[in-house]
Amino acid sequence: MTPQRQLVLDAVEELEHATPEQICSSVQRLAPAVNITTVYRTLDLLERLGVVRHTHLGHGAPSYSVHEHEHLHLVCHWCGQVAEVPTERLDELAGQLRTDFGFRLDASHVALSGTCARCAAEHPPVQSGDARADA
Structure with a gap:
């Protein structure tokens, strides 16, 4: 080294x-x-x-x-906040992927994108038929 x-x-x-x-x-x-x-x-x-x-x-x-340093990452599209979640949260999905496809998930490399609670409150989803959705 x-x-x-x-x-x-x-x-x-x-x-x-x-x-x-x-x-x-x-x-x-x-x-x-x-x-x-x-x-x-x-x-x-x-x-x-x-x-x-x-x-x-x-x-x-x-x-x-x-x-x-193993955990999942939850990344907010709006503010960029990154939250850490234990990898065990994907145990059920990992088991299903192994059973259905023989795939072994490495959850320590996973980043899930979405909207954090604070931003979800500030930016409600656009509904179909809403003028913003049709623009």
Whole structure:
């Protein structure tokens, strides 16, 4: 483990969920010479070694966390809030997918998109026949 790789891993652990750019910014506070290419290569290596994992929380760069940091992500379309939910919430679905299709779900890589409670109250769904729906 080189000092640069350790800095990247330390940043992932500290930030919990972070894009490569955020990780790079954190690392550069301590080691300004470390560039984004080094961060991407290190994240790739650490993921192949099973130390970190990535999740796509929406459009854009993936978010990295340490491998043991397992949960589902609920991502709000409106405000971008990311809530964490235990992976066990998908146990029933995972069992059904295994039974029906022989598919083994890795729920630790799952991000579900939707609308958080606060935004749902502020932005009620558009009903069919509503002028906004017909526009």
